[in-house]
Amino acid sequence: MAPSAISPPEQDAIATTTHGTAVQKKKTPLQMISQGTTLPCIPVHPTFAAHRQWMLEHMAIAFRVFARKGYTEGMSGHISVRDPEFPHTFWTNPLGRHFGLLKSSDMILVNYEGEAIGGNMSRPANAAGFLIHSAVHKARPDVTAACHTHSPAGKAWSTFARPLEMLNQDVTYFYGSAQSVYHEFGGVVFTVEEGERLAAALGPEGKGMILRNHGLITVGSTVDEAAYLYTLMERSCEVQLMIEAAAANGVKKVYVPEESAKYTFEMGSDPEALYWEFQPDLEYEEFMCQNAHKG
Structure with missing residues (x-):
């Protein structure tokens, strides 16, 4: 669904005012990628309860994906989703339950003090996960969801403590300050200070971060956005490792031009567009699990 990483096309559309005057109106990234009827915006919910249930179901599907x-x-691994009604609390997964079995009813609501205050409290949350996610949510009020796992390519690329290079269209979604590297590693995160350092390294505009000798973390304004960015960052690490192997044998890298990388980031790394980037995986997983995530 990404727009082409080439020179910017004409982005203006003609709009008409109530007085019949024609004006230029810039298209959104979602309008740009939609040929014909534009894909609908992120759903709006009539109540906090309805919004919460929708978020928890999408969270469960993200784990299954x-x-x-x-x-x-x-x-190892956790996703957190800020509660829509009580923003100083967030939902996370129970410790020791396989991602592929998680349902919306399994999630635990915790506050910034680390207390489980709602949801399914039959199991504990992940202590290291709480310290990471609480620090991120405190530092970034704009972040609704965060994803962190120990995925294979992410772990492999993290050993270099280097950012991903702008080597193809898809990775440009992490252009510039959208990507960072956490250069420290002190083992399992069991201190508040380590969580705070990690959140600071993500920065005010970060969408994804490589944790040295550890793995990846991504954030978003929806769990769909954060989950898609995680799958994209993991795949980008895999592709980068393949490229590095070829480059070691003398094959020269050709980078995406700076202007094209910046343009593609601006046209693709948008909350609405990134929400939709996850929907194919979400719909496939819903079909494969026969909606078991809603239990």
């Missing part, structure tokens, strides 16, 4: 893609590693 991650499971199908092979991002599981023992008890």
Whole structure:
């Protein structure tokens, strides 16, 4: 669904005022990618309860997508989603339950003090996950959801402690300050200070971060956005590793031009567009699990 990483095309559309005057109106990224009827915007919900249930169901599907893609590693990995009614709390997954089995009713609501205050409290949350996610949510009020797992390519590329290079159209969604690297590694995150350093490294505009010797973390304004960016960052790490292997044998890299990388980022890395980038995986997983995530 990404727009082409080439010179910017004409982005203006003709709009008409109530007085019949024609004016130029810039198209949104979602309008640009939609030939014909534009895909609908992110749903708006009439109540907090309806919004919460929708978020939890999408969260459960995100975990199941991650499971199908092979991002599981023992008890490691977590997604957090800020509650729509109580923004100083967030939902996360129970410790020790496989991503591929998670349902909306399995999630735990925790506050910034680390207390479980709602949802399914039959199991604990992940302590390291709480410290990472609470720090991110505190530092970034714009972040609704965050994803972190120990996925294979992310772990492999993290050993270089280097950002992903602008080598293809898709990775330009992490152009500029949208990507960062956390250069420290102190083992499992068990201190508030480590979580705060990690959140600071993500920065005010970060969408994805490579954690040295650890893995990846992505954030978004919806769990769909954060989950799609995670799948994209993991795949980009895999592709970068393939490119590095070829380059080691003398094949020269050709980078996306700066202007094209910037343009593609602006036209693709948008909350509405990124929400929709995840919907094909979401719809496929809903079909494959026969809506078991809603239990």
